[in-house]
Amino acid sequence: MNYEKFRRSGELSDITVIVDKSEFKLHTFPLFTKSDFFKKAVASLGSTSLPYVLRLDNDFPGGAQVFNQIADYFYSLPISIDQKNLVALRSAAAFVQCDELGIFIDKRFDEILRLSRARYDLTLPLVLLEQCLGEFEIWAKQTKMIDRCLQAILDSLIRGAGLQLTKSDREIIVRLPLEWILQLINLCSPENRSAILPITKHFLSVWILEQNPPTQNSSVISTQNGNEHQSAFTPVQKKDDLPTLSNGEKRDLLDQIVKALDTTLSLMPLTWLNSLYEKAMEFNCNCQGALAAFLTQSLLHANEIDDGIEHLPDDVMTTLLERITKHKDEQIKDPQTLAKLSTLIDTYVEQLRQRGTLTSEQFIKLASCVPKEQRNSHDSLLLALDEILKNEKSTQLSDSEREELLNQIDFSRVNEDTISICKENKLIPQKLITEASLSLCVKLRRQLDEARNRLRVVEHELSKTRVASGLSTYRPRQYETTSRITPSRSRLTYTSAYEPAITTSAYTYLKYDGETDLDSILPSRYLATSALGRYGGSYYNYRY
Numbered sequence: 001m002n003y004e005k006f007r008r009s010g011e012l013s014d015i016t017v018i019v020d021k022s023e024f025k026l027h028t029f030p031l032f033t034k035s036d037f038f039k040k041a042v043a044s045l046g047s048t049s050l051p052y053v054l055r056l057d058n059d060f061p062g063g064a065q066v067f068n069q070i071a072d073y074f075y076s077l078p079i080s081i082d083q084k085n086l087v088a089l090r091s092a093a094a095f096v097q098c099d100e101l102g103i104f105i106d107k108r109f110d111e112i113l114r115l116s117r118a119r120y121d122l123t124l125p126l127v128l129l130e131q132c133l134g135e136f137e138i139w140a141k142q143t144k145m146i147d148r149c150l151q152a153i154l155d156s157l158i159r160g161a162g163l164q165l166t167k168s169d170r171e172i173i174v175r176l177p178l179e180w181i182l183q184l185i186n187l188c189s190p191e192n193r194s195a196i197l198p199i200t201k202h203f204l205s206v207w208i209l210e211q212n213p214p215t216q217n218s219s220v221i222s223t224q225n226g227n228e229h230q231s232a233f234t235p236v237q238k239k240d241d242l243p244t245l246s247n248g249e250k251r252d253l254l255d256q257i258v259k260a261l262d263t264t265l266s267l268m269p270l271t272w273l274n275s276l277y278e279k280a281m282e283f284n285c286n287c288q289g290a291l292a293a294f295l296t297q298s299l300l301h302a303n304e305i306d307d308g309i310e311h312l313p314d315d316v317m318t319t320l321l322e323r324i325t326k327h328k329d330e331q332i333k334d335p336q337t338l339a340k341l342s343t344l345i346d347t348y349v350e351q352l353r354q355r356g357t358l359t360s361e362q363f364i365k366l367a368s369c370v371p372k373e374q375r376n377s378h379d380s381l382l383l384a385l386d387e388i389l390k391n392e393k394s395t396q397l398s399d400s401e402r403e404e405l406l407n408q409i410d411f412s413r414v415n416e417d418t419i420s421i422c423k424e425n426k427l428i429p430q431k432l433i434t435e436a437s438l439s440l441c442v443k444l445r446r447q448l449d450e451a452r453n454r455l456r457v458v459e460h461e462l463s464k465t466r467v468a469s470g471l472s473t474y475r476p477r478q479y480e481t482t483s484r485i486t487p488s489r490s491r492l493t494y495t496s497a498y499e500p501a502i503t504t505s506a507y508t509y510l511k512y513d514g515e516t517d518l519d520s521i522l523p524s525r526y527l528a529t530s531a532l533g534r535y536g537g538s539y540y541n542y543r544y
Helices: 004-009 028-034 036-045 063-074 086-095 099-118 123-131 134-142 145-158 167-173 178-187 190-209 247-267 270-282 288-300 314-326 335-355 360-367 379-390 392-396 399-406 416-422 430-468 491-497
Strands: 015-019 022-026 052-057 222-225 228-231 478-480 506-508
Touching (some): 015 063, 022 028, 022 063, 028 036, 036 052, 063 086, 086 099, 086 123, 086 134, 099 123, 099 145, 123 145, 123 167, 134 145, 145 178, 145 190, 167 190, 178 190, 178 247, 190 247, 190 270, 247 270, 270 288, 288 335, 314 335, 335 360, 360 379, 360 399, 379 399, 379 416, 416 430
Parallel strands (some): 015 052
Antiparallel strands (some): 222 228, 478 506
16 A cells, blocks of 8 residues: 555544644554554553654654654655664664664665775765764664674774775864774774774874864763763864863873784884873873883884984983983893893984084983993993083083092993003093903903803814724824935945935824914904914924
C-alpha cells in the first residue's frame, strides 16, 4: 500500500510528533512496523483521546530536519544518505530504535571508511569523526561510530597518511576531545605508535605551546571521574571569543598524553620537545622527569637532519643539557648512554671553542653535566679551558673562579698531544701539567706490562700446542755444517797454490723473543727498533 499521500497530507493522522516546535502529522501503523520506540511511547501515553501527541522537543538528534527524513523512511519513501548526514541519521535510527535502518546505515558507513583506507585518505574519517561531536556523541559511542572512525584514522596513519596534514585536518584535530586522542594512542600497538605523532604533536602544540587555541564547537578537554567524562569548559561558538585552559587543565592534558605516548615522544624533534618540557616545568607537571628522559634520548640520537639541533642558540643548548642532567640519576642508568651524553657534550664544547663563543660560565655548566670520574677522556675539555684562559678577559677571573674552572678537569685522563698544546699556557699551573705527564707515564707503563703479559700467554699456548701435537718442545735450533780447508803442499805458494776456499756457514736461528717485540702493540715512538729485525736475525761463522 502506498502511504505517500497520507504522509504528505497528514490525512487520517492519529499521532502528532513535535520536534523543535515543528509538528508532524503521522500514523501509528507505519511507525509501529519499524520502530519499537513509538510503540513504547504511545503505550506510555495511556488511553488519551486521539490523536496522540508525542513531544520530543530538543531531545531528538539532528532536530526536525533529520526527523523529517526518518518519518519518510517509516512511510517507505526514498531518503538521501551521504557523508554529510550519515552520522545524524545513524544517531536518529538509534534513538527511535529502528534496527533495519541502523543496519543499512552501518553498511554504508563501513563502505565509506573502507574507501578511505584504500585511498590512504585521512580527511574523510576525520570529517565523520568530527560529526560525532556534540548532540550525536552519545549515540556515536553507542553505535561504535567513534571506534570505527578512530580505527580508520589509525590505519591511514600507519600507512603514512599523517606525514602531510592538510589545513582542514589540523582544524578538526584540535576540536577532538582529549578522550578520543588518548583512545587513538591506546589503539596503536607500541611498534607502530610513532605513526600517531603528527596528530598528537599538532594537538599539543595548539593546546599547550600556543596561547590562543582555535574556537571550539564542543568540549575538548575531559577529566575522568569514574566512568563519566565532564567538560572542562563550555563550548564557544563565537570566533573572537577563543577559549583558554587553566594551568591545571593544561597540566592534566600534558600528563595524560605523555603517559600514553611514553618513550615514543623521544622521536619528536628536539626543539619542539624542549619547548614542551619548558611548559611542563611552568605547569609543574608530573611528567617533567619523563620528558627529561625523552629529551636525553632525542638529543643522543639527534643528527644534522634533526629539526634544529644545529640552529639551537648556545644558551638554549646549554640550558637543555643542564635540564637533562638534572634528572640523570633517574633517566640514565645505562653506562653506555651516559658515555654517549659525555661524547655529545664534549663535541658541543669543541664546536663552541672553534667558533670562539665559549664562555667560562657555559664551560662550567657543560663540564659539570657528567661527573669527572664517568668521563673516558678530558682532552676536549682541557683544550677548551686552555682557550678560555688564553682569552684576554680571563685575566679578570678571580683565583676562586680560575680554580673552579680547573677543578672541572681530571688531568690524569688527558693524552700527550693535549699536554703538549697546553704546557705553554702559564695560566695552567705547571703542577697540574706535571701531574698529567706522570699519569700518562703510569698509563703507558701499565699498557706495556699488559702487552708483555699477553705475549707470554701467547707463547705459552703455542708451546703447549706443539707438545700436544707430538712435536718437540719449541727451542732454539742451530744447524751447522763443517768442512776443512785443505792447504796446498807448499806454504810458499800460498797465493797461487791455495785451493779455493770452501766456506762453511753456521746458521743460527734465534728464538722469537716476545718480550722485545712490542712494535705491533705500542707506537714506535715509545720503543726502540731492534737492530736484529722484528723476529730476530741471522749471522754467519766462517771456519778455516
